[in-house]
Amino acid sequence: MKRLSRDCEDSTSSCEGPTDSCKRARQPAEDPGDLLSNWARRLQEILLHIFQYLPLLDRAFASQVCRGWNEAFHMPELWRCFEFELNQPASSYLKATHPDLIKQIIKRHSNHLQYVSFKVDSSTESAEAACDILSQLVNCSLKTLGLISTARPSFMELPKSHFISALTVVFVNSKSLSSLKIDDTPVDDPSLKVLVANNSDTLKLLKMSSCPHVSPAGILCVADQCHGLRELALNYHLLSDELLLALSSEKHVHLEHLRIDVVSENPGQQFHTIKKSSWDAMVRHSPKFNLVMYFFLYEDEFGPFFRDEIPVTHLYFGRSVSKEVLGRVGMNCPRLVELVVCANGLRPLDEELIRIAERCQHLSAIGLGECEVSCSAFVEFVKMCGRRLSQLSIMEEVLIPDHKYSLDEIHWEVSKHLGRVWFPDMMPTW
């Protein structure tokens, strides 16, 4: 019951609340015929309510019990959300949505669908099947669409035009798309224009990391037209000063999340810089926005980054990052909330960590992989951050015992300052 009423508060609720159906029941006295039909209706509502808690398979079994239950099974409210799982036995261990079910949905429920996602495995067949379904969603008015590759991005294997034409069916027909997740797809600038032309008023979330056919101009068009955009995820090559300024324009709502992936295509790649003034404009316009940045660069490609103050809140270094860069992070990332470092190398990060504790006053989560920090410096770091550190994930090998602390002693010290029992992350040894 609790869950339902919460859903009702949400504007995207897909079902009635209990209060609504109760209101309907409290009507003036009726004759027996009407009473009976009221009961029947209420039963349907109860069935609907129960069916919503059942996984699809169980619901399908239930639908075979009698006509009434079968009707309940096909009520529109149960078909607002659907996740199509498209897997081939040759490329996945997981089961796929049954093709007959897919046919049924398209036939009977395509106009009920509002929140749809496609999970495809690494086979081109699965991506094609997804496109096939997409092209048939003509009567749909989707609010949410997600194209998710669960393994290798198979959408990229498709002929671009084939994919684009399937996707634009949805863009054109939906007209009220609010969330769109199209990472790792061959979406391009013209198709983004179509998206914008039909959904600019409603688009709130756009996730499109690693879409190589989109250009900065293409995404700028989205930012210019879709003033309700609250969440955006893209690759660094699409980021520009113009984009940030467009997102900070008066007409624009406050941006909530901006996620940027910085990925190296070739070693020694040169990356452009973003002006500090553009970031400043963002912060002025959306003071609470979160900037999430994931870096997958070679060590020597960090030249343009962290030279000036940048409002990043969540930072992940997926490859080795140098001591020097981490030093710059300490200097220039005052809004930092989470720092995760996959690897650094074999020189202790003592100074850099202390500086981060000093200057990143909002830091509440830190993860260190193949790095080195002396135990004393680490204890100092934890002392300075104190209880604001809710996530402290340090690989055991990171901590170097010194004259003050051994490995066995350090977890007591750290636990003391954190206010809870803490241990480093361990890996099995043989």
Add this chain to the structure above:
Amino acid sequence: STTTGDSVNMATNSIHWFRKGLRLHDNPALQEAVCGADTVRCVYFLDPWFSGSSNLGVNRWRFLLQCLDDLDSNLRKLNSRLFVIRGQPANVFPRLFKEWEISRLTFEYDSEPFGKERDAAIKKLAMEAGVEVVVKISHTLYNLDRIIELNGGQPPLTYKRFQTLISRMDPPEMPVETLSNTIMGCCVTPVSEDHGDKYGVPSLEELALFFNLHYLDSGFDIEGLPSAVWPGGETEALTRIERHLERKAWVANFERPRMNANSLLASPTGLSPYLRFGCLSCRLFYFKLTDLYRKVKKNSTPPLSLYGQLLWREFFYTAATTNPRFDKMEGNPICVRIPWDKNLEALAKWAEAKTGFPWIDAIMTQLRQEGWIHHLARHAVACFLTRGDLWISWEEGMKVFEALLLDADWSVNAGSWMWLSCSSFFQQFFHCYCPVGFGRCTDPNGDFIRRYLPILRGFPAKYIYDPWNAPDSVQAAAKCIIGVHYPKPMVNHAEASRLNIERMKQIYQQLSRYRGLGLLASVPSTHNGNGNGMSYSPGEQQSGTNTPSEYNFFPLHLRL
């Protein structure tokens, strides 16, 4: 005694059944076989057709045969012999019970689910034949059921929880004495003239011939096989442990040793394969470590970290003992369902050391040639296969290790793979081992690469970890053109790791119902200290639930 009408003094004829525990020292079950018995026969069942064994590589077979040879030779010193029986226990035991008039069967407790099932069946057979069964725990330090009991009926799923439980228990039992003539007493082993033909330990040549004749997939070539880097057997194990302890004493430092290039090479003090086969008693090792520590550190209490190697082993045995699906993703209550890719071609490249990443290929080459790799090397190749680069199921990696790795037994192998692929045990997934950088840090000069991949010998240290980046001139000088003499890298690591970390994050966020932006918070932790009763149930993930519930993918606009 079963039949009437026989003499009152029925002869006690024992069988000791060797499975693991291939040793005469600290073998309480063997002692029980001998104690008060008239005859004892030590048997080992060898069935090359047996499922699972057909997968094993030559090093595994050789190690095993060397263990059996060593047992046989040590038993000879006690006027006894090893009886190697070709066949399956369930088929053969009834005959042996009759033929040898057996009244007692002893064996070392096997905690693995399959082992327990097999042993239950044998116990039943024995009961039907009036044979007394005696089982003793000596493959693990502790009684694993006791640990589970202390943890409220569930095995602990974090190593820290496990350590906490251990520290509250009594120390492990002391190792028992080595079997000797004194202990044997009047107990004898009837050995026939044709013992060698009937029950002798087969040679590797015989076994190879057998496999090749029967066209089993696992046929191996022993021509030009180099001598074993890890020679099997109890005698070797006991020599090694003395060396191991000598080295520790000399260093007088029980801290975790710093990793360097040498650590990657097989060490004459390495013990893991011997612990796995039971050539070395884990309890003996435990107590010798304790004694040494007390001597060197003047009687202070040893920290748990001293026994790291042994406790990890114990942890995985405990986690596995009540879970028959411990080695699977599907239907395994502690394993996260991850949409791994099925890709036989990619898997083969990894298994056959043809990935194009010298660090990975050198490790896999060492594994295949010698049967052992350093634990950090294991992390590197396991990460590469699963959550790091190839996104292939950990079950596939586990099968390859099972074939090639001498110390990989069912529990430890499956558990480690789940751990390293972040499929269980609440592991953070953010740290991805770089197939170029990680090796470079460990062995900057690249000697390890040159040793196991001679084709790359000519590359300078600057390029040996990423030879595809070397200019044409360097490749030509090294007489190795990438793409011709050595494969190009099979993935773009930056792109692959970007994709995969995103996948892992999606999966964990869906599981933990976490709706924030943090990477670390996606993985639920166990602040309840129980190390069990997870706040989520990975084994209960359902595909396509399609209920508009909280943890569903929708509505998107509330999370990125």
